[in-house]
Amino acid sequence: MTIGSFPNTRLRRTRQAPFVRDLVRETQLAPSQLIQPLFVAEGELKGPVGAMPGISRLDLEELVRECETLYALGIRAVALFPVTPAELKTPNGDEALNPESLMVRSIKAIKAAVPGLGVIADVALDPYTSHGQDGLLDAQGYVINDATCEVLRRQALLYARAGVDVVAPSDMMDGRVGQIRQVLERDGFRNTIILSYAAKYASAYYGPFRDAVGSSANLGKGGKETYQMDPANSDEALREVALDLAEGADIVMVKPGVPYLDIIRRIKDRFGVPVSAYHVSGEYSMIKGAAMNGWVDERKIVLETLMCLRRAGADSILTYFAKDAAQWMAE
Numbered sequence: 001m002t003i004g005s006f007p008n009t010r011l012r013r014t015r016q017a018p019f020v021r022d023l024v025r026e027t028q029l030a031p032s033q034l035i036q037p038l039f040v041a042e043g044e045l046k047g048p049v050g051a052m053p054g055i056s057r058l059d060l061e062e063l064v065r066e067c068e069t070l071y072a073l074g075i076r077a078v079a080l081f082p083v084t085p086a087e088l089k090t091p092n093g094d095e096a097l098n099p100e101s102l103m104v105r106s107i108k109a110i111k112a113a114v115p116g117l118g119v120i121a122d123v124a125l126d127p128y129t130s131h132g133q134d135g136l137l138d139a140q141g142y143v144i145n146d147a148t149c150e151v152l153r154r155q156a157l158l159y160a161r162a163g164v165d166v167v168a169p170s171d172m173m174d175g176r177v178g179q180i181r182q183v184l185e186r187d188g189f190r191n192t193i194i195l196s197y198a199a200k201y202a203s204a205y206y207g208p209f210r211d212a213v214g215s216s217a218n219l220g221k222g223g224k225e226t227y228q229m230d231p232a233n234s235d236e237a238l239r240e241v242a243l244d245l246a247e248g249a250d251i252v253m254v255k256p257g258v259p260y261l262d263i264i265r266r267i268k269d270r271f272g273v274p275v276s277a278y279h280v281s282g283e284y285s286m287i288k289g290a291a292m293n294g295w296v297d298e299r300k301i302v303l304e305t306l307m308c309l310r311r312a313g314a315d316s317i318l319t320y321f322a323k324d325a326a327q328w329m330a331e
C-alpha cells in the first residue's frame with residue numbers, strides 16, 4: 001500500500017545505525033563552544049555555592065588551577081564573576097573602578113598562566129552596589145541610565161587595560177555598548193571584543209547566581225524590570241540586538257537559555273551574527289536538583305540541553321556544566 005511517498009521515503013532508514021545517524025546529524029557540540037562561568041572570592045567568602053551543588057567560589061590560586069584544567073579539556077573561554085565583601089559595597093559601586101579589584105587581579109593571573117584561554121569580564125555594577133542593582137540610583141530608587149553608562153565605560157576600560165579579551169556588559173542600560181566601544185577605540189584597544197548581553201530578560205532563573213555573588217540580600221525585594229526585558233517580548237529582542245550591533249557589539253547574547261530558544265532562533269535568522277546563549281544558574285540548579293534526586297539522567301539531560309541550544313542557533317554557550325560536559329564528551 002502506498003500512502004504519500006511511503007515507502008519511497010522511510011525516515012527511519014537514516015536512524016537505523018550509529019554511522020548513518022552520525023552522517024545526517026545537523027548540529028555538532030564541542031567543548032570549544034562552551035564557556036565556563038567562574039565565581040571568584042577571597043577569604044571567608046570562598047567555598048561551595050549552596051543552591052548550585054558542584055559549583056564553588058574559588059580563590060585566585062584555585063581559579064588559575066581550574067583554568068588550566070578547563071583549557072586542557074578543550075574549553076576555550078571563561079566568564080568571571082567576582083564576589084565582593086559587604087564592606088566594599090557602596091551605593092555607587094566604587095569597587096568596580098578599583099584598579100586593584102579582585103576582577104582585575106583575576107584577569108591578570110589567568111592571562112599570565114593560561115594565555116590561550118579567552119577571558120570574559122562581566123561589566124555591570126551589581127557585584128559592587130550596596131543595593132544590588134546594576135547601576136546608580138536616583139532619589140526615587142530608579143536606575144539612572146546615562147550616569148551609569150559613564151561608570152560602565154570606565155569599568156570596561158579598566159578590564160581592557162588588565163588584559164581581558166572580552167568585555168561583556170550585562171547591565172541592559174541603553175547606549176552602553178556604543179560608549180564602551182568608543183572609549184576602547186580611543187585608548188587603542190581596537191581588538192577588545194564586546195559580547196553584549198543584548199536580550200537579557202528580567203528572569204527568576206537568576207536566583208542561585210545572586211546567592212552565589214551575594215547580591216540577593218542587597219537586592220531584597222527590588223527587581224530589575226525597569227531595565228531587563230519583559231519575558232513576554234520577542235520583537236523587542238530584535239530591536240535590542242540591532243542597536244547593540246550598530247553600536248559595535250561583536251557577539252550578542254540571549255539570556256536565559258532554554259526558555260528563550262525562540263529568541264535565539266529569531267536573532268540568528270534575522271542577523272546572521274555570532275550568538276551566545278547563557279544557560280543560567282537557575283537552569284543549572286533545576287537539572288542538578290532533579291539529578292541528585294535520581295529523577296533524571298544528568299549526563300544525558302545536560303548534553304541534550306546543550307545540543308538543543310546549539311540547534312536553536314547558539315554558536316557558543318555559557319554554562320555551569322561546561323567542565324562536566326567537556327569531560328563527558330571526551331569519554
Ligand code: PBG
Binds near residue numbers: 224
Ligand atoms: C548581573 C548578572 C546576572 C547574571 C549574570 N550577570 C544576574 C542579574 O542580572 O541579576 C546571571 C547569571 C546566572 O543566573 O547564571 N549583571
